[in-house]
Amino acid sequence: MSQYILRRLLIAVPSLLGISLVLFVVLALAPGDPFSELATNPNVPPEVQAALRAKFGLDDPIYLRYLHWLTAMAHGDWGFSFVSRMNVDTLILQRLPTTLYVIGSAQILALCVAIPVGVYAATRPYSVFDQIANALAFIGFSLPTFFTGILFILIFSVTLDWLPFVYSTDIKASGFRWVLEMIRQAIMPVMVLGLFQAASMTRFVRSAMLDVIRLDYVTTARAKGLGQAKVIVKHVMRNAMIPVVTLIALQMPAVFGGAIVTEQIFRIPGIGSLLISSILSNDTPVVMAVTFVFACLVVLFNLIADVLYGWLDPRISLR
Secondary structure, eight states, rough: OHHHHHHHHHHHHHHHHHHHHHHHHHHHSSSSTTTTTTGTTTTTTTHHHHHHHHHTTTTTOHHHHHHHHHHHTTOOOOOEEEETTTEEEHHHHHHHHHHHHHHHHHHHHOOOOHHHHHHHHHHHHHHHHHHHHHHHHHHHHHSSSHHHHHHHHHIIIIIOOSSSSSOOOEEEEEHHHHHHHHHHHHHHHHHHHHHHHHHHHHHHHHHHHHHHHHHHHHHHHHHOOOOHHIIIIIIIIIHHHHHHHHHHHHHHHHHHHHHHHHHHHHTSSSHHHHHHHHTTTTOHHHHHHHHHHHHHHHHHHHHHHHHHHEEEETOOOOO
Protein backbone atom coordinates (compact mmCIF):
# COMPACT_ATOMS: atom_id res chain seq x y z
CA MET A 1 0.00 0.00 0.00
CA SER A 2 2.77 2.44 0.91
CA GLN A 3 4.53 1.79 -2.42
CA TYR A 4 1.27 2.40 -4.27
CA ILE A 5 0.68 5.71 -2.49
CA LEU A 6 4.28 6.78 -3.11
CA ARG A 7 3.98 5.90 -6.81
CA ARG A 8 0.75 7.86 -7.13
CA LEU A 9 2.32 10.86 -5.45
CA LEU A 10 5.25 10.72 -7.86
CA ILE A 11 2.80 10.58 -10.77
CA ALA A 12 0.95 13.58 -9.34
CA VAL A 13 4.10 15.74 -9.41
CA PRO A 14 4.25 16.21 -13.22
CA SER A 15 0.47 16.70 -13.26
CA LEU A 16 0.71 19.52 -10.74
CA LEU A 17 3.67 21.04 -12.62
CA GLY A 18 1.63 21.05 -15.84
CA ILE A 19 -1.35 22.60 -14.05
CA SER A 20 0.82 25.28 -12.47
CA LEU A 21 2.43 26.11 -15.82
CA VAL A 22 -0.94 26.53 -17.55
CA LEU A 23 -2.30 28.65 -14.68
CA PHE A 24 0.79 30.86 -14.60
CA VAL A 25 0.79 31.47 -18.37
CA VAL A 26 -2.93 32.27 -18.43
CA LEU A 27 -2.61 34.73 -15.54
CA ALA A 28 0.52 36.28 -17.04
CA LEU A 29 -1.21 36.86 -20.37
CA ALA A 30 -4.34 38.29 -18.75
CA PRO A 31 -4.76 42.08 -18.99
CA GLY A 32 -3.64 44.15 -16.03
CA ASP A 33 -1.15 43.46 -13.26
CA PRO A 34 -0.93 44.09 -9.48
CA PHE A 35 0.71 47.50 -10.03
CA SER A 36 -1.76 48.79 -12.61
CA GLU A 37 -3.18 51.27 -10.09
CA LEU A 38 0.25 52.77 -9.48
CA ALA A 39 0.39 54.04 -13.06
CA THR A 40 -2.63 56.29 -12.39
CA ASN A 41 -1.51 57.38 -8.93
CA PRO A 42 0.24 60.79 -9.16
CA ASN A 43 1.71 60.37 -5.65
CA VAL A 44 3.92 57.47 -6.77
CA PRO A 45 6.97 58.65 -8.80
CA PRO A 46 7.78 56.72 -12.00
CA GLU A 47 11.16 55.64 -10.64
CA VAL A 48 9.42 54.04 -7.62
CA GLN A 49 7.04 52.21 -9.92
CA ALA A 50 9.94 50.93 -12.00
CA ALA A 51 11.86 49.85 -8.89
CA LEU A 52 8.88 47.89 -7.57
CA ARG A 53 8.27 46.19 -10.91
CA ALA A 54 11.97 45.27 -11.11
CA LYS A 55 11.95 43.96 -7.53
CA PHE A 56 9.04 41.59 -8.18
CA GLY A 57 10.19 40.71 -11.71
CA LEU A 58 6.98 41.79 -13.43
CA ASP A 59 8.85 42.90 -16.55
CA ASP A 60 10.84 39.65 -16.92
CA PRO A 61 9.95 37.07 -19.60
CA ILE A 62 7.17 34.64 -18.68
CA TYR A 63 9.46 31.62 -18.44
CA LEU A 64 11.80 33.40 -16.01
CA ARG A 65 8.90 34.54 -13.87
CA TYR A 66 7.51 31.00 -13.80
CA LEU A 67 10.89 29.54 -12.81
CA HIS A 68 11.24 32.14 -10.05
CA TRP A 69 7.73 31.34 -8.79
CA LEU A 70 8.37 27.57 -8.92
CA THR A 71 11.67 27.91 -7.08
CA ALA A 72 10.07 30.10 -4.42
CA MET A 73 7.18 27.64 -3.99
CA ALA A 74 9.66 24.79 -3.54
CA HIS A 75 11.26 26.78 -0.70
CA GLY A 76 7.89 27.54 0.92
CA ASP A 77 7.63 31.13 -0.32
CA TRP A 78 4.18 31.56 -1.90
CA GLY A 79 4.64 35.20 -2.74
CA PHE A 80 3.36 38.49 -1.40
CA SER A 81 -0.16 39.87 -1.63
CA PHE A 82 0.00 43.38 -3.05
CA VAL A 83 -3.53 44.18 -1.85
CA SER A 84 -3.53 42.68 1.66
CA ARG A 85 0.12 43.62 2.27
CA MET A 86 0.98 40.21 3.72
CA ASN A 87 2.46 36.87 2.69
CA VAL A 88 0.18 34.71 0.55
CA ASP A 89 0.63 31.57 2.65
CA THR A 90 -0.38 33.46 5.80
CA LEU A 91 -3.42 34.88 4.02
CA ILE A 92 -4.52 31.46 2.75
CA LEU A 93 -4.00 29.76 6.12
CA GLN A 94 -6.25 32.40 7.67
CA ARG A 95 -9.05 31.64 5.20
CA LEU A 96 -8.62 27.88 4.59
CA PRO A 97 -10.08 26.57 7.91
CA THR A 98 -13.38 28.38 7.28
CA THR A 99 -13.70 26.94 3.77
CA LEU A 100 -12.79 23.42 4.90
CA TYR A 101 -15.29 23.69 7.77
CA VAL A 102 -18.14 24.68 5.45
CA ILE A 103 -17.24 22.25 2.64
CA GLY A 104 -16.50 19.38 5.03
CA SER A 105 -19.79 19.85 6.86
CA ALA A 106 -21.64 20.06 3.53
CA GLN A 107 -20.07 16.81 2.30
CA ILE A 108 -20.93 15.02 5.56
CA LEU A 109 -24.52 16.25 5.24
CA ALA A 110 -24.66 15.12 1.59
CA LEU A 111 -23.43 11.63 2.48
CA CYS A 112 -25.78 11.34 5.46
CA VAL A 113 -28.72 12.18 3.19
CA ALA A 114 -27.74 10.50 -0.09
CA ILE A 115 -26.62 7.06 1.13
CA PRO A 116 -29.64 6.09 3.26
CA VAL A 117 -32.15 7.65 0.86
CA GLY A 118 -30.50 6.11 -2.21
CA VAL A 119 -30.20 2.67 -0.59
CA TYR A 120 -33.77 2.65 0.69
CA ALA A 121 -35.10 3.86 -2.68
CA ALA A 122 -33.17 1.09 -4.48
CA THR A 123 -34.58 -1.61 -2.21
CA ARG A 124 -38.10 -0.39 -3.04
CA PRO A 125 -37.92 0.70 -6.70
CA TYR A 126 -40.90 2.59 -8.14
CA SER A 127 -42.55 2.84 -4.73
CA VAL A 128 -44.04 6.08 -3.43
CA PHE A 129 -40.85 6.78 -1.46
CA ASP A 130 -38.70 6.16 -4.54
CA GLN A 131 -40.77 8.49 -6.70
CA ILE A 132 -40.73 11.26 -4.07
CA ALA A 133 -36.96 10.86 -3.59
CA ASN A 134 -36.36 11.02 -7.35
CA ALA A 135 -38.54 14.10 -7.72
CA LEU A 136 -36.75 15.93 -4.89
CA ALA A 137 -33.36 14.88 -6.29
CA PHE A 138 -34.22 16.28 -9.73
CA ILE A 139 -35.36 19.55 -8.15
CA GLY A 140 -32.26 19.68 -5.93
CA PHE A 141 -29.60 19.45 -8.63
CA SER A 142 -31.62 21.54 -11.10
CA LEU A 143 -31.50 24.62 -8.85
CA PRO A 144 -28.13 26.44 -8.76
CA THR A 145 -26.58 27.24 -5.40
CA PHE A 146 -26.90 31.01 -5.86
CA PHE A 147 -30.69 30.64 -6.24
CA THR A 148 -31.17 28.35 -3.24
CA GLY A 149 -28.82 30.53 -1.19
CA ILE A 150 -30.89 33.65 -1.85
CA LEU A 151 -34.09 31.66 -1.26
CA PHE A 152 -32.83 30.44 2.12
CA ILE A 153 -31.89 34.01 3.09
CA LEU A 154 -35.36 35.30 2.18
CA ILE A 155 -37.09 32.54 4.14
CA PHE A 156 -34.95 31.91 7.22
CA SER A 157 -33.32 35.34 7.67
CA VAL A 158 -35.65 37.98 6.26
CA THR A 159 -39.08 36.39 6.81
CA LEU A 160 -38.61 34.15 9.86
CA ASP A 161 -35.51 35.87 11.33
CA TRP A 162 -34.14 32.53 12.57
CA LEU A 163 -30.62 32.52 11.15
CA PRO A 164 -28.00 35.19 10.33
CA PHE A 165 -27.27 35.57 6.63
CA VAL A 166 -23.82 37.15 7.06
CA TYR A 167 -21.04 34.83 8.24
CA SER A 168 -18.88 36.43 10.92
CA THR A 169 -15.57 35.26 12.38
CA ASP A 170 -15.73 37.88 15.14
CA ILE A 171 -18.49 36.51 17.37
CA LYS A 172 -18.85 38.34 20.66
CA ALA A 173 -19.37 35.21 22.76
CA SER A 174 -17.46 32.42 24.43
CA GLY A 175 -17.87 28.81 25.45
CA PHE A 176 -21.04 27.00 24.44
CA ARG A 177 -22.62 30.23 23.23
CA TRP A 178 -19.77 30.71 20.73
CA VAL A 179 -20.17 27.15 19.44
CA LEU A 180 -23.93 27.67 19.08
CA GLU A 181 -23.47 30.88 17.11
CA MET A 182 -20.90 29.26 14.83
CA ILE A 183 -23.35 26.44 14.08
CA ARG A 184 -26.25 28.86 13.50
CA GLN A 185 -24.41 30.97 10.95
CA ALA A 186 -23.08 27.87 9.14
CA ILE A 187 -26.48 26.16 8.81
CA MET A 188 -27.60 27.91 5.62
CA PRO A 189 -24.36 27.70 3.57
CA VAL A 190 -23.89 24.06 4.64
CA MET A 191 -27.49 23.26 3.71
CA VAL A 192 -27.15 24.97 0.32
CA LEU A 193 -23.97 23.10 -0.61
CA GLY A 194 -24.88 19.82 1.10
CA LEU A 195 -28.36 19.43 -0.36
CA PHE A 196 -27.11 20.31 -3.84
CA GLN A 197 -24.50 17.55 -3.63
CA ALA A 198 -26.91 15.13 -1.96
CA ALA A 199 -29.40 15.48 -4.82
CA SER A 200 -27.03 14.16 -7.48
CA MET A 201 -25.42 11.62 -5.15
CA THR A 202 -28.82 10.15 -4.23
CA ARG A 203 -29.56 9.33 -7.85
CA PHE A 204 -26.11 7.83 -8.29
CA VAL A 205 -26.35 5.69 -5.12
CA ARG A 206 -29.76 4.41 -6.19
CA SER A 207 -28.49 3.51 -9.68
CA ALA A 208 -25.37 1.77 -8.32
CA MET A 209 -27.45 -0.19 -5.80
CA LEU A 210 -29.90 -1.33 -8.48
CA ASP A 211 -27.02 -2.55 -10.67
CA VAL A 212 -25.57 -4.67 -7.86
CA ILE A 213 -28.79 -5.86 -6.23
CA ARG A 214 -29.76 -7.80 -9.37
CA LEU A 215 -26.53 -9.81 -9.57
CA ASP A 216 -26.46 -13.57 -9.05
CA TYR A 217 -24.37 -13.58 -5.89
CA VAL A 218 -27.00 -11.42 -4.15
CA THR A 219 -29.69 -13.94 -5.10
CA THR A 220 -27.46 -16.72 -3.78
CA ALA A 221 -26.98 -14.89 -0.47
CA ARG A 222 -30.73 -14.59 -0.08
CA ALA A 223 -31.20 -18.27 -0.98
CA LYS A 224 -28.84 -19.20 1.86
CA GLY A 225 -31.26 -17.60 4.29
CA LEU A 226 -29.47 -14.33 5.04
CA GLY A 227 -31.67 -11.49 6.20
CA GLN A 228 -32.50 -8.57 3.93
CA ALA A 229 -30.57 -6.07 6.04
CA LYS A 230 -27.43 -8.23 6.10
CA VAL A 231 -27.60 -8.83 2.34
CA ILE A 232 -27.95 -5.13 1.61
CA VAL A 233 -25.27 -3.90 4.02
CA LYS A 234 -22.66 -6.64 3.63
CA HIS A 235 -23.07 -7.82 0.05
CA VAL A 236 -24.68 -4.98 -1.91
CA MET A 237 -23.62 -1.67 -0.39
CA ARG A 238 -19.91 -2.42 -0.27
CA ASN A 239 -19.67 -3.09 -4.00
CA ALA A 240 -22.15 -0.36 -4.90
CA MET A 241 -20.08 2.26 -3.04
CA ILE A 242 -17.10 1.90 -5.44
CA PRO A 243 -18.61 4.10 -8.21
CA VAL A 244 -20.00 6.41 -5.52
CA VAL A 245 -16.47 7.00 -4.18
CA THR A 246 -15.39 7.84 -7.74
CA LEU A 247 -18.25 10.32 -8.05
CA ILE A 248 -17.37 12.03 -4.77
CA ALA A 249 -13.72 12.38 -5.78
CA LEU A 250 -14.57 13.77 -9.22
CA GLN A 251 -17.15 16.16 -7.75
CA MET A 252 -14.64 17.92 -5.50
CA PRO A 253 -13.82 20.60 -8.12
CA ALA A 254 -17.55 21.28 -8.44
CA VAL A 255 -17.85 21.46 -4.66
CA PHE A 256 -15.12 24.10 -4.46
CA GLY A 257 -16.73 25.93 -7.38
CA GLY A 258 -20.05 25.95 -5.56
CA ALA A 259 -18.29 27.09 -2.40
CA ILE A 260 -16.97 30.15 -4.25
CA VAL A 261 -20.51 31.22 -5.12
CA THR A 262 -21.89 30.32 -1.69
CA GLU A 263 -19.15 32.25 0.11
CA GLN A 264 -20.02 35.32 -1.93
CA ILE A 265 -23.71 35.02 -1.07
CA PHE A 266 -23.24 34.56 2.69
CA ARG A 267 -20.10 36.75 2.95
CA ILE A 268 -18.04 33.85 4.25
CA PRO A 269 -14.38 34.88 4.69
CA GLY A 270 -13.01 31.76 3.01
CA ILE A 271 -10.84 30.80 0.09
CA GLY A 272 -13.63 31.38 -2.45
CA SER A 273 -14.26 34.99 -1.48
CA LEU A 274 -10.50 35.54 -1.34
CA LEU A 275 -10.17 34.25 -4.90
CA ILE A 276 -12.93 36.52 -6.22
CA SER A 277 -11.58 39.64 -4.51
CA SER A 278 -8.04 38.84 -5.71
CA ILE A 279 -9.22 38.43 -9.30
CA LEU A 280 -11.05 41.76 -9.18
CA SER A 281 -7.98 43.54 -7.78
CA ASN A 282 -5.45 41.78 -10.10
CA ASP A 283 -3.67 40.29 -7.09
CA THR A 284 -1.94 37.65 -9.23
CA PRO A 285 0.15 35.92 -6.53
CA VAL A 286 -2.98 35.18 -4.47
CA VAL A 287 -4.95 33.98 -7.50
CA MET A 288 -2.10 31.69 -8.53
CA ALA A 289 -1.69 30.25 -5.04
CA VAL A 290 -5.41 29.66 -4.44
CA THR A 291 -5.99 27.93 -7.78
CA PHE A 292 -2.90 25.79 -7.21
CA VAL A 293 -4.22 24.80 -3.76
CA PHE A 294 -7.51 23.77 -5.41
CA ALA A 295 -5.56 21.62 -7.90
CA CYS A 296 -3.62 19.96 -5.07
CA LEU A 297 -6.84 19.19 -3.21
CA VAL A 298 -8.37 17.59 -6.31
CA VAL A 299 -5.29 15.37 -6.76
CA LEU A 300 -5.38 14.48 -3.04
CA PHE A 301 -9.06 13.47 -3.09
CA ASN A 302 -8.50 11.31 -6.17
CA LEU A 303 -5.66 9.55 -4.35
CA ILE A 304 -7.94 8.98 -1.34
CA ALA A 305 -10.59 7.52 -3.66
CA ASP A 306 -8.07 5.10 -5.18
CA VAL A 307 -7.00 3.93 -1.73
CA LEU A 308 -10.63 3.40 -0.67
CA TYR A 309 -11.19 1.11 -3.67
CA GLY A 310 -8.95 -1.53 -2.14
CA TRP A 311 -10.75 -1.32 1.19
CA LEU A 312 -14.22 -1.54 -0.35
CA ASP A 313 -13.40 -4.39 -2.72
CA PRO A 314 -10.47 -6.68 -1.80
CA ARG A 315 -10.45 -7.97 -5.40
CA ILE A 316 -8.95 -4.63 -6.43
CA SER A 317 -5.20 -4.90 -6.02
CA LEU A 318 -3.40 -1.66 -5.26
CA ARG A 319 -0.05 -2.38 -6.87
